[in-house]
Amino acid sequence: MKRAWWIALMLPGLASATPKNWEVFKTTYGTAESSKIFASGCNVCHVEAKFPGRNSYGAALEEKSDNAAAITAANLHAIESIDSDGDKFSNGQEIQADFLPGDPTSHPAGEPKAPPATTSGGTTDRPEAAASSELIPLHSFHPAVVHFPIALFLFGILLEFWGMRGRPEARLAAKYSLIGGAAATLLTIPTGLAVFLRSGFKWEGTPLLHFILAIAATALMIGVSVWRMKEEPTSKLYWALLLLTGALVAAAGHFGGVMVYGA
Ligand code: HEC
Structure with missing residues (x-):
């Protein structure tokens, strides 16, 4: 019984603070209810099996948001040119085409028009998938x-x-x-x-x-x-x-x- 009370007390907190990121995302991109992204919901940024663990896209957002209570539209825009999941399409390209920016198996068909950047500038952390697919290392010697x-x-x-x-x-x-x-x-x-x-x-x-x-x-x-x-x-x-x-x-x-x- 005691535990149920705690959960009841915590739920409004969870509902107001963190899923707010989903609201910010939907508002920023005007996500349509019929879209694939809409159907993925929380898993655009989280890993379903290890919830609320973040996928590569969610982790990139978390870094930009500096662990603030919620992400902002600016945080979302800041990582649009990056390819978080290492599938060669930038987060922005994927979101626009209704594919998941944190899932390397979800991306538009064919080759991207302009290859995306693999880091957010100044930092050296980047998805492993992008690193191993490159013939010439990023440092370019x-x-x-x-x-x-x-x-x-x-x-x-x-x-x-x-x-x-x-x-x-x-x-x-x-x-x-x-x-x-x-x-x-x-x-x-x-x-x-x-x-x-x-x-x-x-x-x-x-x-x-x-x-x-x-x-x-x-x-x-x-x-x-x-x-x-x-x-x-x-x-x-x-x-x-x-x-x-x-x-x-x-x-x-x-x-x-x-x-x-x-x-
Ligand atoms: C646009 C990306 C995004 C979406 C969509 C999203 N989240 Fe999150 N979530 C994050 C990020 C980033 C964090 C880390 C804290 C922060 O920076 O806001 C987080 C943190 C959390 C946490 C806190 C857990 C912890 O380890 O601190 C919970 C719980 C959570 N989210 C639940 C949800 C639920 C439920 C949904 C769906 C309704 C959702 N999130 C949708 C990005 C997202």
Whole structure:
């Protein structure tokens, strides 16, 4: 008897707080009563067998809602471009076509027109299904090649200054190190762009800063290298340019590190 009382007391609480998410969903998308999504109800976001466990779509929403009492329309819109269940169709595409965004077996026929992003930007967690179906890993080998321009170019600067103090062989070594560093950007820029586009980073904040600094650093590295190929510069302008370029390379590397390891 006592237990029945507790359940009776808790029911209104449950009914008012959490299934509200269903109401928010229906209102946001104007879900028709005849639709497949409507028939799935709570299981658009929950796993029937492990209720109220969240499926991949529900979990993505929960993360966006910051465990607030209920999700908002903004939370729903925020994960529309993501493919939570890893079936290659974004949540938005699936909801529009009346398929379940948290069920990898439910999706429109054929191939998606535009492949969706697999993460919500800045985060590295993503559905396993999407990870294993990709031939080229999401990092696109950017982390493997990104150290070459940084290390070679900065080492080249060091050698230039060493060579300036009466060590001609250091200046010769510096030349090849600087040119090698600039040449390595041929690998880092395309792989970096690939990560940007494939992992759904937004063009804002740290990723944007990293991108701008990397492009600026690359332009200057190439400029310095071309100059260095032609002659062995001794002007103040050259040393200033060398230091500026080194600072940009270091700054680009720093913000790249922040993107991966956090601030
Ligand atoms: C649009 C997605 C969505 C739908 C549809 C939905 N829920 Fe939820 N539900 C969530 C999320 C996300 C949470 C986690 C708490 C939060 O962020 O609101 C949650 C949490 C809950 C919880 C709390 C359990 C816990 O572990 O904290 C219960 C109970 C629940 N939902 C019941 C329901 C019922 C019943 C329905 C159907 C009427 C429903 N939900 C429909 C997204 C949804």
